[in-house]
Amino acid sequence: MRGAIRQVQGIAGLLFILLAGGAAVAQAGDPHGANAEIVVTGDRDRDRSVRDFVRGITVESDAQIARFAAPVCPASFGLPAPVNAFVAGRIRQTARGAGIPVAARPCRPNIVVLVAERGEEVLAAIRRRRPALLAGLDLSEMRRLRGMAGPVRSWQIVEQRGGDGREMEHISFIQFGNGPPVYIGPARRLATAVASRLEQPVRQDLTLSVVIFDLDALDGMTLAQIADHAAMRTLVRTDPDVAPSGRTILALFSDQLSGAPPAGALTGLDAAYLRAVYATDNRISGSRQRANIARILSREPAEAGAAAQ
Secondary structure (H helix, E strand, O other): OHHHHHHOHHHHHHHHHOOOOOOOOEEOOOOOOOOOOEEOOOHHHHHHHHHHHHHHHEOOEOOEOOEEOOOEOEEEEOOOHHHHHHHHHHHHHHHHHOOOOEOOOOOOOOEEEEEEOOHHHHHHHHHHHOHHHHOOOOHHHHHHHHOOOOOEEEEEEEEEEEOOOOEOEEEEEEOOOOOOOEEEEEEEEOOOOOOOOOOOOEEEEEEEEEEEEEHHHHOOOOHHHHHHHHHHHHOEOEOHHHOOOOOOHHHHHHHHHHOOOOOOOOOHHHHHHHHHHHHOOOOOOHHHHHHHHHHHHHOOOHHHHHHHO
């Protein structure tokens, strides 16, 4: 397969550029005595592990958690056609399992997986020829993207909208009272908003997620591992650098580097996390939504909690 993959590398970049539970219970004391004491353990440790997992991997956007509101449309490039179809199809399957709307085919891709001979060269070509694909990234995110030296590069375009999904008004001037308009630079304004002590007037929508894999880094990996790692990098904004080894597919490459046995596919914890992100309200602050996500994960089947620990 490796030779076939390399044959399509030249067109892969062009195709891309043209894309305009239960608790753990233990018994203490005499197990045979009538007065044996039952001690519940594990719940507290499990809850703490779940909170640490959610806090560690979740990346916020303007103090909120971004997610797709529009149906997702995954596409894969740089691999032989049947393999591209498998990767995109598996991400679709993962999305459906998490309760994420999936677009009917054909559709315009808003999740792009690309395998390239040299990912940094593809990224440089995107910056030169299609900078609109990076529109919305602030200066710190651009620096982070340019500084990525690992075998995987990913980014997301996030659009701020009203809490009800309305588009923000783009403005450059603002007027105070009867005074003259004052130039404030590119900005956005929400014309009206519902006052609420619980919900914020805006939310963060993912509009595009991209992940680029270096070809050499995929040696020895299964297609399920590649597709599932891509799903956890694109369906939500996550930080794989803090992912716990072997307990999440996010740690796939760090496990490979350290020699630790990686997850063979999306773990129960991964799947539960995706479901929880899309089951909770993202019109609230990121800290409150993280707490809600952690509460949902703590009620998931025991294997999800065990993975977190």
